[in-house]
Amino acid sequence: MAQPTKVLVIGGGIGGFGNALALRRLGAEVELVEQAPEFGEVGAGLQMSPNATRLLREWGVLDKAIETGVAPRYIVFRDALTGEELLREDVTGEYYERYGAPYIVAHRSDLHRLLMEECQKLGVILHNDVRVAKTENVEADGRTTARATAADGRVFEADAIVAADGIKSVIRAQLSDDEPVGSEYVAYRGALPISQIKHAGDMEAVVVWMGPECHLVQYPLRQGDLFNTVAVYRSKSFAAGQLVYEGDAELREAYKDCVPEVQAALDNLSHVQRWPMFDRVPIENWVDGNVALAGDAAHPMLQYLAQGACQALEDAAALEAISAKSVFADRDNHDASQWNAVFREYNAVRQPRTARIQTTARVWGESWHLTGPVERTVRNMLWKSADRHGIWEYTDWLYGEQQYTAPVESSEDATLSSTTR
Template sequence: MSDRKQSTDVLVIGGGMAGLAGALALRENGAQVTLVERAPEFGEVGAGLQMAPNASRVLKRWGLLGKALEIGVRPKHLVFRDAVTGEELTRQTLGSDFEARYGAPYVVIHRSDLHRILLEACQAAGVRLVNDVMVESVETIGGRGIAHTAAGEDYEADVVIGADGLKSTLRSGVAQDSPVPSSYVAYRGTVPVTADTPPADLEDVIVYLGPDCHLVQYPLRKGELLNTVAVFKSASFERGEEQYGGVDELEAAYADCVPAVREALKNLATGIRWPMYDRDPIENWVAGRLVLMGDAAHPMLQYLAQGACQALEDAAVLQDVSLGTVFTDEGVHAAAWDQAIRDFNTMRAARTSRVQRTARIWGESWHVSGLSRTLRNLLFKSRKDGDFQYNDWLYGRDQPGAPADKDNARTVVLSA
């Protein structure tokens, strides 16, 4: 063990959404928190992000929802259309009834904006933030977690939170697995809104479903930007090529779609594409005093728009299980971490496993063709606006911050 050692109550490894949320949650409980990030500076790549009420409730708990609403957009509807015909299949109004039911609004926001809000909240709360730290391994010695870095400096903490993402180094401590490629890739783009932008694109989240492809559009930054995401099955990715030197695959994937979809492809930045991976769910996220959270624990495909949402849920539950056990009116009881992180793992693993598996099935239903597409469309059209049975399990009344529910909320999944 190195003689160069830094000690803290909580060490968080990873400065993405999950790491920042976890650091903030435990700092609010009174912990001394150090967060280390391998990159030389903090930042978030990508474009738009959908925050369903199960995530915006967590921001509301921390007093950050107002900041998100200042820069984000409250869409009026979530709309699904057939990409080949343009026919509307179903819609969910996201207005007052929706917000009252789930205790918070549906918000779309730029990933970098949400990341900045969480980063500034951590800074204001007194989280110690350190860049250029590559953690190679974590072990538990004498009831404390020891993180060994590439630079030879160790960090010691009562508990270590592994939030190092899809390609987590720390996950090998609990599972010998690898990311699972999905065959699908995404191109993303954000462009300024102009006079030619269709007005409906500035009010709603619109999803076009096509054979082996889909396209999503919604506004960002108070309606000043239009966010577009195109996802399609890629032969080159199936061959093992993460990047591809052309746009012929992209154009061919949407050749049979309506003009509005093909026109939207012009909004994409085609210099880089995003291969889509997840991992198979695992039951155990704990190794000694190391516990995983966020994509390190449960990376998921994007079809339910729940990746960041589930990371925020993780942080809220970790905050709940440690308050009153580890952190009490009598002081900090470090020995209670063993039970707290086991409780966290137990409470979250089944929930996130369901989201991971449903995201896979949901994506399959989006991309069907032939008779399956006809049946899918009929099923979607049978759902009426305001029917919450497909939302309740996910946006949930029994999740962190949800309003009390005296009814028997149905938990049917459309794709299950």
Template sequence: MSGADTHTDVVVVGGGIAGLAGALALSRNGQRVTLLEKADEFGEVGAGLQMAPNASRVLDRWGLLNQVREVGFSPRHLVFRDALTGQELTRQSFGRAFEERYGAPYVVVHRSDLHTILLDACRDAGVTLINATVITGTRTEAGRGVATADDGREYAGHLLIGADGLDSTLRAQIAADPPVVSGYVAYRGTVPITRDTASGDLHDVVVHLGPECHLVQYPLRQGDLLNTVAVYRSASFERGEEQLVGSDELQAAYVGCVPAVHRALSNLRTGFRWPMYDREPTDTWRDGRMLLLGDAAHPMLQYLAQGACQAMEDAAALERVTAGVDLADESRVDAALSTFVAERAPRTARVQRTARVWGDVWHVGGVGRVLRNKLFSSRADGDLEVADWLYGGQPAVGL
């Protein structure tokens, strides 16, 4: 191990939200953390994120929730509508009763804004941030995790965390399973809210459900921006085309939907789309001193809006199980990591599987659509029976 270029307590691979959250959590335990990011500069692409109470509780504990609320938006309701008729199917209010029930609010925030807040918090905590570093291999050696960069430099720590997303370099060496193709793609876009913007739902998260498609809209940045996400089953994606020139397929996917949906399609950036993958749930998250976090461990479809939220939960749980642990003590680290995986893997597996089912429910047509609409319409605002497991506190991991 004397040949490693950098020695530290923890090496984190990946500078997205999961990596920053993990780095911040461990630095709060007094660990020396080095974070490696392949991009030349730190930053995030994409649009809005929904921070449900299970994630905003973590932000609150870290003293970051007020910052997120200042740059985000607090929606009044979550509203589901039928995309073919415009009929409201059900709604959930996010008022005082909701916040008191879960001990934290439901907040929406631009992905880049949350990323900036976490990045600044990592800097303030003394995390060493290194850009333009592409990791090509990892290993455990002499009780340390070692990451090797494409320029030959090596970074060694008592703990090596892979938070490098769906196509994780560490995942390939730990679990070695392929991503699962969903057949669906997402287009995203944000536009300024002006006096000409339709004002009916500008205080809510609104989801239009259509056969093999849906569309989500909500405000961002204190109501200055309107975030739009369109998801549909893509024949071109199923043929193996990650990207597609033009928007004909997108437009065709929403034929028959109400005018509000068609107007919203004009808000999208159609030059790039996000093909949607996940992986089969697994509890193979670690190998020696190497540990997976966030989408590297449990990539999930977006229907529960829990990808970033579960990454935040991961970080909070890792902070808890390693508190007071000397990372040079191999037996204690083994025990802490085993506890972490045993607690987190079943929960994230449930979220992954439920997200798949939720997507199927959203996208049914024919008789299935009629039955879904009837079921949704029978639900009263404030009935949180199906949400408690997801948004409620998780005593086992101190969330």
């Protein structure tokens, strides 16, 4: 009998497990390697918009994600200096009907665990303590396979490799000499029991307070048992190259002109660690033969559109859809010779969208953090003038149904194309 195609996934984060789950669902033999000694996700809250929750539903984990998270009613934006409410978007009702899926918030570790458990249930083979040092394509007997070599000398062979090894991706370095770009902003996070919260805000909403060179986000988690707070501000010490936390005086100073509710919410944060915010400039090519980048290895982005994890899951959906029509067209006889074609189509479909999101996230952050009074006034007027129909203009491209495969070229298109080459 023909052997199933084998895929190696590098990286045990949300993107890695999402890709492992999607490909295992098709029947691939999937191994996943992670450099950490144990699987787990750091951080706190995670926003999942409809473009991602549609995928969670398809993969059978959305109900569990909602059970361990919260489906808020509103997304609210406020001016952190005046307290004025600028926009309150209802993400139920018409919003849900338009996008066909909910907007949810979850603890990052909860979603990570759900994906991992689903992978284990389906038989994905997991390995810890594996730090992949390089990947390469191997030509033998007229076919191409892929190989990953770990720092300790272990070798993993597969028909294809999906590298979801994060913003500091070792595999990306084989394709591009670019480096992570520091934004000069840092984040402090806290997810505390609701009984310990100094200022809980709106328990039905994700609330964003926009201030000069700072913002603060609040929302409940785990059905209201926890409350998540994230404070992001421009850090002079980070800009000067100081990446290690040395007290919260700079944090307090950044919010000194904000309304009392925002200043009180800083007590909800964990002050023992801060996260410097990095992204990278989009690159055009994510593929080397039968090796492809995914998630933050391919398109690391700033957090302002809350799309990092969502886009990693979209990568998985695209690989699932594209490979289903070629590698897995015959479920009993996988065509492993198609992996390079799959990865090239995946790259062509996904790169333009994620590049747009990466660059838009930067612009979005700049608009949140305006410092001049005139600029802030104009921004606030624009936010307040957006009615519910005007909102779709800004959200449809991001949250609407996505095409995960390349358009099929019609015979007429093919004839025209051939005559113009």
